[in-house]
Amino acid sequence: MAKTIDLQVNAKNIGDFKKGYPLILKSAIINADVLTKEGSIVRLIDRDRRFIAKGYYGNQNKGIGWVLTRKEEEEIDFDFFESKISAAMDRREEWFENADTNAFRIFNGEGDGIGGLTIDYFDGYYMVSWYSEGIYSMKHHVYSVLEKIVAYKGIYEKKRFDAKGQYIDQNDFVKGQEGDFPIIVRENGMNYAVDLNDGAMTGIFLDQRDVRKAIRDNYSKGKNVLNTFSYTGAFSVAAALGGALKTTSVDVAKRSTAKTIEQFSVNGIDYEQQDIKVMDVFEYFRYAKRHDMKFDLVVLDPPSFARTKKYTFSTAKDYPALLMDAIAITEKNGIIVASTNNASFSMKKFKTFIDEAFVGADAKYKILEESSLPKDFRTNRDFPEFNYLKVVILQKIK
Ligand code: SAH
Numbered sequence: 526m527a528k529t530i531d532l533q534v535n536a537k538n539i540g541d542f543k544k545g546y547p548l549i550l551k552s553a554i555i556n557a558d559v560l561t562k563e564g565s566i567v568r569l570i571d572r573d574r575r576f577i578a579k580g581y582y583g584n585q586n587k588g589i590g591w592v593l594t595r596k597e598e599e600e601i602d603f604d605f606f607e608s609k610i611s612a613a614m615d616r617r618e619e620w621f622e623n624a625d626t627n628a629f630r631i632f633n634g635e636g637d638g639i640g641g642l643t644i645d646y647f648d649g650y651y652m653v654s655w656y657s658e659g660i661y662s663m664k665h666h667v668y669s670v671l672e673k674i675v676a677y678k679g680i681y682e683k684k685r686f687d688a689k690g691q692y693i694d695q696n697d698f699v700k701g702q703e704g705d706f707p708i709i710v711r712e713n714g715m716n717y718a719v720d721l722n723d724g725a726m727t728g729i730f731l732d733q734r735d736v737r738k739a740i741r742d743n744y745s746k747g748k749n750v751l752n753t754f755s756y757t758g759a760f761s762v763a764a765a766l767g768g769a770l771k772t773t774s775v776d777v778a779k780r781s782t783a784k785t786i787e788q789f790s791v792n793g794i795d796y797e798q799q800d801i802k803v804m805d806v807f808e809y810f811r812y813a814k815r816h817d818m819k820f821d822l823v824v825l826d827p828p829s830f831a832r833t834k835k836y837t838f839s840t841a842k843d844y845p846a847l848l849m850d851a852i853a854i855t856e857k858n859g860i861i862v863a864s865t866n867n868a869s870f871s872m873k874k875f876k877t878f879i880d881e882a883f884v885g886a887d888a889k890y891k892i893l894e895e896s897s898l899p900k901d902f903r904t905n906r907d908f909p910e911f912n913y914l915k916v917v918i919l920q921k922i923k
Contacts, residue, residue, distance in 0.1 A: 529566045547635040549590040564662030583659020591640025606666040613637040628710035629901045636903035649678035681721040716791040741767035748821040758785030773800040810850040826864040840867040848882035868913035875915045889923035
């Protein structure tokens with residue numbers, strides 16, 4: 526274990542840490558330059574060297590580490606990790622008992638007390654995601670805790686730092702029994718094929734569970750559905766199971782066809798009755814307009830950033846334009862599910878994008894529902910910036 530380092534907090538940031546703000550921003554620290562080794566335990570102190578909090582050094586896209594405790598005496602050791610992880614598991618008891626859903630998050634970073642670490646559960650398999658070299662250096666504690674407190678089939682990990690090309694041929698298996706992938710998990714009675722050892726993504730984004738359920742239960746019956754940025758078609762499956770007349774899934778990645786066929790098939794849906802297109806969404810919008818195609822339900826859940834041969838796309842900049850395109854091919858009284866996982870702007874800002882798009886499209890709408898992360902993705906209500914998911918379900922009324 527690296528040695529403890531004292532970090533002096535800027536006067537104006539002290540109050541935030543005292544209120545429980547968990548992220549250590551570089552701008553909040555006067556002497557951040559003393560940090561050299563990720564995983565070092567840091568003591569946050571004020572000008573008079575009074576203790577504020579203790580945490581660790583680890584570089585993520587945002588921040589240089591996380592607060593772990595505000596108790597000066599608390600050691601960051603096996604017992605610390607055990608208490609946080611078992612408390613998190615206790616909070617998920619209802620999930621473990623739910624017969625309809627066996628894929629969910631059991632540990633959500635700072636929301637469960639340890640920023641930079643998440644653990645997802647997929648029917649007996651555990652997937653640990655590490656968001657910095659710093660937290661990864663403490664992995665022995667986390668794996669020892671899992672060894673002690675859970676009965677796992679197998680453990681996999683995702684190193685979500687040092688992103689460059691690391692997923693080429695990377696084996697993410699850690700220990701236990703290797704999965705015979707794809708395994709089929711259940712979510713609110715739907716089946717999803719999941720592979721924990723196939724790159725950064727698993728086949729399903731667990732944080733959209735409530736949205737998939739809403740689409741199936743409330744918005745699909747008899748509808749012509751367009752799912753853009755469809756990935757493995759998880760929303761299309763939900764729509765088809767909800768009685769959609771037809772779904773169209775559009776994703777630029779070639780792998781999406783086989784993956785989407787698989788998701789339909791494990792649900793007993795005839796994929797030949799559905800449309801699966803490998804295409805740039807922006808091109809698809811033009812194609813649909815040209816052919817005067819209209820949809821009753823359009824799902825819009827783009828990645829925060831994307832680059833294809835022709836475009837770079839960032840939700841923070843381009844969401845209004847994207848939504849305008851979607852509005853143009855949505856039927857009157859049709860529904861748009863507008864979603865983004867970009868943490869850099871708030872729900873309030875997202876709604877201004879929606880306004881902007883409808884003004885630009887000379888159309889009108891009303892909001893039917895809005896939601897953010899599901900309950901297993903625990904976040905602290907005092908700090909909404911960590912609740913990155915923003916979903917608005919709206920109806921085009923004119
Ligand atoms: N909405 C999906 C997840 C989307 S992941 C779900 O909930 O399951 C983002 C997807 O967007 C990836 O599959 C990626 O291939 C796709 N993508 C990125 N840029 C795109 C573009 N310009 N056109 C179509 N698909 C794109």
